[in-house]
Amino acid sequence: MNNKRKPLEERRAEIVEAGLSVAMREGVESVTVRRVAQEAGISLGTVHYCFDDKDAMLRAMGRSIAMRASEPVLSALDAGPDRKALAGATVDALLVGLKQHQHMRLLTFEFAVSGARTPVLREVAQAHLKQSIAMTREYLQRLADVVGVKFRTEIGTLARMTALRIDGIELAWMVDQDDEAAREGFADLAVAVFGQMEP
Structure with missing residues (x-):
């Protein structure tokens, strides 16, 4: 997992890109916090830190x-x-x-x-x-x-x-x-x- 500290906005942008990749490949309804964390190579906690839900x-x-x-x-x-x-x-x-x-x-x-x-x-x-x-x-x-x-x-x-x-x-x-x-x-x-x- 790539949990190296990055600025919050940069990390959010990474998560958004990962979410868009999952959505384009598997559909919007496949976008979950867990699936996006896997795609981005980060922990669930990091996603929750960047987005409330x-x-x-x-x-x-x-x-x-x-x-x-x-x-x-x-x-x-x-x-x-x-x-x-x-x-x-x-x-x-x-x-x-x-x-x-x-x-x-x-x-x-x-x-x-x-x-x-x-x-x-x-x-x-x-x-x-x-x-x-x-x-x-x-x-x-x-x-x-x-x-x-x-x-x-x-x-x-x-x-x-x-x-x-x-x-x-x-x-x-x-x-x-x-x-x-x-x-x-x-x-x-x-x-x-x-x-x-x-x-």
């Missing part, structure tokens, strides 16, 4: 997935204030991010389904949904700031609608692996979102 560990895993998914899209804002360039960069980033992190995105959907079925995981699934909407809201706010406009629709409502449409496009791509259809879906979504900007 399994739910806290699962929430951290959900945050990690959401952060990775949002990074390419946030970087698309570097395209500058031109709306057409921003829309194109965002569509590209959504597709690239989906393809690069497809196993992580699949886990997102597994969290949602498991949360709908299992009361124990429902709180984790709800927390992950809130994170996804919050990150979409952050993108939309930063997008409005870059372009120098406001949205006609309340930003919280727009963020929820946008996040749920992204999920639908991504889930369809998981099934059919059709890049062009996904790109068209993201492009249609970009038209809808940019159409909400004040003139």
Whole structure:
């Protein structure tokens, strides 16, 4: 067992990675504190020291997935204030991010389904949904700031609608692996979102 002392955040990150490895290989419902400790090569006590319980560990895993998914899209804002360039960069980033992190995105959907079925995981699934909407809201706010406009629709409502449409496009791509259809879906979504900007 690798119980050498490490900074708490570094150890937590290791545990999250171990949990994601187990989940991707064996499914979300296989993620237990014992299984993750084995995967990380650490003691059960170390996992309990870093996370109060399994739910806290699962929430951290959900945050990690959401952060990775949002990074390419946030970087698309570097395209500058031109709306057409921003829309194109965002569509590209959504597709690239989906393809690069497809196993992580699949886990997102597994969290949602498991949360709908299992009361124990429902709180984790709800927390992950809130994170996804919050990150979409952050993108939309930063997008409005870059372009120098406001949205006609309340930003919280727009963020929820946008996040749920992204999920639908991504889930369809998981099934059919059709890049062009996904790109068209993201492009249609970009038209809808940019159409909400004040003139």
